[in-house]
Amino acid sequence: NAGVTQTPKFRVLKTGQSMTLLCAQDMNHEYMYWYRQDPGMGLRLIHYSVGEGTTAKGEVPDGYNVSRLKKQNFLLGLESAAPSQTSVYFCASSSGQENEKLFFGSGTQLSVL
Amino acid sequence: AQSVAQPEDQVNVAEGNPLTVKCTYSVSGNPYLFWYVQYPNRGLQFLLKYITGDNLVKGSYGFEAEFNKSQTSFHLKKPSALVSDSALYFCAVRDRSGGSYIPTFGRGTSLIVHP
Numbered sequence: 001n002a003g004v005t006q007t008p009k010f011r012v013l014k015t016g017q018s019m020t021l022l023c024a025q026d027m028n029h030e031y032m033y034w035y036r037q038d039p040g041m042g043l044r045l046i047h048y049s050v051g052e053g054t055t056a057k058g059e060v061p062d063g064y065n066v067s068r069l070k071k072q073n074f075l076l077g078l079e080s081a082a083p084s085q086t087s088v089y090f091c092a093s094s095s096g097q098e099n100e101k102l103f104f105g106s107g108t109q110l111s112v113l
Numbered sequence: 114a115q116s117v118a119q120p121e122d123q124v125n126v127a128e129g130n131p132l133t134v135k136c137t138y139s140v141s142g143n144p145y146l147f148w149y150v151q152y153p154n155r156g157l158q159f160l161l162k163y164i165t166g167d168n169l170v171k172g173s174y175g176f177e178a179e180f181n182k183s184q185t186s187f188h189l190k191k192p193s194a195l196v197s198d199s200a201l202y203f204c205a206v207r208d209r210s211g212g213s214y215i216p217t218f219g220r221g222t223s224l225i226v227h228p
Binding site: 040107 | 122154155156203214218221
């Protein structure tokens with residue numbers, strides 16, 4: 001049981017390049033989330049999904065797009081990367097029950113030069 | 114609206130001493146409260162949660178947390194700290210009366226346990 005798997009683990013981009021981060025979960029969870037973690041800022045929610053085919057904006061959605069075509073996968077896209085998007089990105093999933101915990105992936109370290 | 118505050122960026126404690134990591138919250142209704150731990154270069158891991166009932170919640174690795182409704186706090190505690198407890202700790206809250214099941218996280222507290 002792998003839980004939540006993120007790929008890639010590390011990536012370096014040049015300003016203006018695009019990329020997609022992949023998150024996969026094998027727990028049949030309804031909810032999936034993308035967070036970014038920056039020093040002194042804690043975890044900030046980028047986008048989330050409450051089920052297959054649905055997405056919603058979080059706290060800091062600008063510059064990112066997401067898709068949830070399959071229940072187990074949640075993709076985060078950067079169409080034109082900016083240095084301000086240098087961060088550690090975490091995907092998480094949960095069952096959707098109101099008191100249930102989140103399960104996190106191990107993170108993607110992204111540097112935009 | 115829901116929010117959570119972790120007033121200390123860093124907590125230093127000697128190994129063997131008790132530790133406390135503070136968390137206060139704000140919700141319009143009643144809260145669900147969570148603590149997560151993040152070890153270096155890892156994702157967050159669930160430690161414990163408060164749903165209802167007993168105000169003292171026990172979790173993984175010997176940690177516990179005390180829910181105090183009058184002070185709107187949910188401080189994380191451990192009677193005897195270990196060097197291996199050194200990590201980043203996050204408190205999270207979800208308002209039971211809210212329509213969304215999205216938790217709000219604090220900024221995190223770095224716990225450093227000195228040998």
